[in-house]
Amino acid sequence: MQLTIITDLNKCVGCKSCQVSCKEHNTSGEFGPVPDHEPYREVDGMWWNRVLSVEAGEYPEASVMYLPKACMHCYDAPCVPVCPTGASYKRADNGVVLIDYDACIGCQLCMWACPYGVREFDEHEGVVKKCTLCIDRIEDETLPEHERQPACVQSCPTHARTFGDLDDPASEVSKLVAQRQGFTLLPELGARPSVHYLPKRPMPHSISNNEIERVLEASES
Amino acid sequence: MKPTWPLLALTLLQGLSVGLAGIAAVLLVMGHQQGPMVFADQSVALVTGGIGGLSSIFHMHRLAGAKYVLRQLKTSWLSREALSTGVYMLMVALTVLAHLLAPPATGLWQVLSVLAAILGIAAVYITSMLYATIRAMRSWHSPLTVLVFFGASALSGELWAWAIAGIMHRSPRGLEGALWVLLTIMAVLKALQVRNFREAEHTVMSSTGTGLAQKPYRVMDTGTTKPPYRHQTQIWPMLTSTQKFGGYGAMAAGIWIIPVITLLTGSGLMADLFTAVAGSLGLIVERWMFFGDATHSSRVWFADEPKRSSQVVR
Numbered sequence: 138m139q140l141t142i143i144t145d146l147n148k149c150v151g152c153k154s155c156q157v158s159c160k161e162h163n164t165s166g167e168f169g170p171v172p173d174h175e176p177y178r179e180v181d182g183m184w185w186n187r188v189l190s191v192e193a194g195e196y197p198e199a200s201v202m203y204l205p206k207a208c209m210h211c212y213d214a215p216c217v218p219v220c221p222t223g224a225s226y227k228r229a230d231n232g233v234v235l236i237d238y239d240a241c242i243g244c245q246l247c248m249w250a251c252p253y254g255v256r257e258f259d260e261h262e263g264v265v266k267k268c269t270l271c272i273d274r275i276e277d278e279t280l281p282e283h284e285r286q287p288a289c290v291q292s293c294p295t296h297a298r299t300f301g302d303l304d305d306p307a308s309e310v311s312k313l314v315a316q317r318q319g320f321t322l323l324p325e326l327g328a329r330p331s332v333h334y335l336p337k338r339p340m341p342h343s344i345s346n347n348e349i350e351r352v353l354e355a356s357e358s
Numbered sequence: 359m360k361p362t363w364p365l366l367a368l369t370l371l372q373g374l375s376v377g378l379a380g381i382a383a384v385l386l387v388m389g390h391q392q393g394p395m396v397f398a399d400q401s402v403a404l405v406t407g408g409i410g411g412l413s414s415i416f417h418m419h420r421l422a423g424a425k426y427v428l429r430q431l432k433t434s435w436l437s438r439e440a441l442s443t444g445v446y447m448l449m450v451a452l453t454v455l456a457h458l459l460a461p462p463a464t465g466l467w468q469v470l471s472v473l474a475a476i477l478g479i480a481a482v483y484i485t486s487m488l489y490a491t492i493r494a495m496r497s498w499h500s501p502l503t504v505l506v507f508f509g510a511s512a513l514s515g516e517l518w519a520w521a522i523a524g525i526m527h528r529s530p531r532g533l534e535g536a537l538w539v540l541l542t543i544m545a546v547l548k549a550l551q552v553r554n555f556r557e558a559e560h561t562v563m564s565s566t567g568t569g570l571a572q573k574p575y576r577v578m579d580t581g582t583t584k585p586p587y588r589h590q591t592q593i594w595p596m597l598t599s600t601q602k603f604g605g606y607g608a609m610a611a612g613i614w615i616i617p618v619i620t621l622l623t624g625s626g627l628m629a630d631l632f633t634a635v636a637g638s639l640g641l642i643v644e645r646w647m648f649f650g651d652a653t654h655s656s657r658v659w660f661a662d663e664p665k666r667s668s669q670v671v672r
């Protein structure tokens with residue numbers, strides 16, 4: 138089993154609800170590992186899920202893409218074998234990559250090994266932290282079935298994010314990846330991320346007012 | 359990535375210690391009758407290696423986990439580094455102790471000296487592999503990383519052995535020749551590595567990081583994605599051209615220009631010490647640039663990418 142999240146880049150509107158709900162869920166509750174010492178002054182504090190806004194091209198042929206980026210829960214996670222203490226590990230039963238804070242020494246080697254820059258160093262506790270795929274929610278049997286999913290997936294207003302098992306060919310995530318040609322980031326680095334993105338469809342043709350008028354005139358005559 | 363002083367101290371002092379232990383072993387094996395100088399080299403190797411080992415404690419930010427550090431010898435070069443450097447230091451300590459306690463005729467000192475040098479070479483290899491095997495750090499992922507670590511280790515050991523020889527008024531045969539050879543090899547290796555760093559900078563591209571091929575490409579500031587990346591130490595703001603020019607210039611002046619001029623024009627203790635100090639400072643800058651000028655693959659999500667014109671059009 139390989140649990141993962143698929144994001145449809147056509148549906149993502151960059152609202153950052155996933156980013157904020159990740160922080161909200163992971164700073165609160167009994168677990169609460171995300172530090173939030175100065176929430177109003179420290180906007181560059183720790184975020185396990187960061188939504189990037191990327192603007193490409195030049196006006197008027199420009200476009201904006203939003204890219205929610207968190208741990209990719211890679212099949213061949215390079216952050217795992219480099220860890221000297223075994224604090225970074227990948228679960229055999231569901232493929233989730235986790236960190237045991239009790240064993241971590243804060244050497245940050247895993248941060249260099251992760252190609253995606255999604256691990257963050259907690260200066261106060263001296264350990265490295267990252268997205269857990271909300272392991273505390275997805276394994277909490279006291280929650281109703283529909284709530285056993287990551288906070289970011291549940292809060293997405295456009296349903297851009299889908300959670301499921303990528304190793305099950307019948308799952309929704311597998312079908313989406315297969316049918317919509319889902320892609321991964323930096324595939325050349327060999328980490329084999331399980332998190333996929335569904336590519337943006339081409340932009341509609343840009344048509345100038347002059348052209349519309351010309352067509353209208355032609356159809357009238 | 360962000361250079362930190364414990365990493366600089368650990369890697370530089372481990373390299374220096376192994377370089378000195380290696381030169382001591384070579385002098386002994388070649389039977390140059392330089393007992394006191396060999397012993398001085400080994401004692402300095404013990405002290406510098408010890409300080410390097412101690413500084414590794416400051417690289418750990420949570421000492422409570424230190425007891426697990428040898429857990430992943432099977433996969434982690436950092437586990438292996440902790441073990442190999444520890445064993446090497448133990449052997450250097452035994453070597454120094456053997457010279458102090460055992461009668462010289464037994465040959466124990468000679469055997470331990472050679473063993474210490476071999477273990478030291480293994481330790482430098484393991485430390486360099488820790489960096490060379492990180493695929494995401496595009497600048498380091500090359501066999502050149504291993505070769506430059508060995509080059510820097512041998513050169514720093516040679517420079518200090520040169521100074522120690524000067525202080526002790528000795529001039530072992532071959533020491534000056536070896537210094538010229540090492541300066542030349544290191545110049546070639548470093549030139550190739552700087553070329554590699556530029557190549558890495560060029561190949562980390564937005565098109566593979568986002569699927570967006572169209573440039574220019576701007577990461578809009580959301581308040582959470584711009585420098586100084588406080589929580590992400592694998593990346594830090596790219597060095598400007600002036601900083602790179604200054605850094606590599608200072609490195610070249612320290613490692614090559616000043617030592618070569620001094621070797622050609624000066625002689626005597628002051629010249630020897632000047633060569634060693636300039637070379638050592640140059641090697642510190644070299645290691646700082648190794649960390650500071652390295653390109654991590656995640657840079658594509660932190661920096662704007664300008665439109666690049668064709669590199670091959672005529």
Ligand code: SF4
Pocket residue numbers: 207208209210211214215216217234250251252253254255256267328330
């Ligand atoms: S994205 Fe990075 S931290 Fe997450 S599993 Fe992959 S390599 Fe590890």
Ligand code: SF4
Pocket residue numbers: 219220221222223224225236240241242243244245246247248264265
């Ligand atoms: S920082 Fe912690 S999790 Fe990362 S490699 Fe070091 S010990 Fe392992």
Ligand code: SF4
Pocket residue numbers: 144148149150151152153154155156188203205292293294295296297298
């Ligand atoms: S919550 Fe959904 S729409 Fe909003 S940024 Fe996240 S993925 Fe995009």
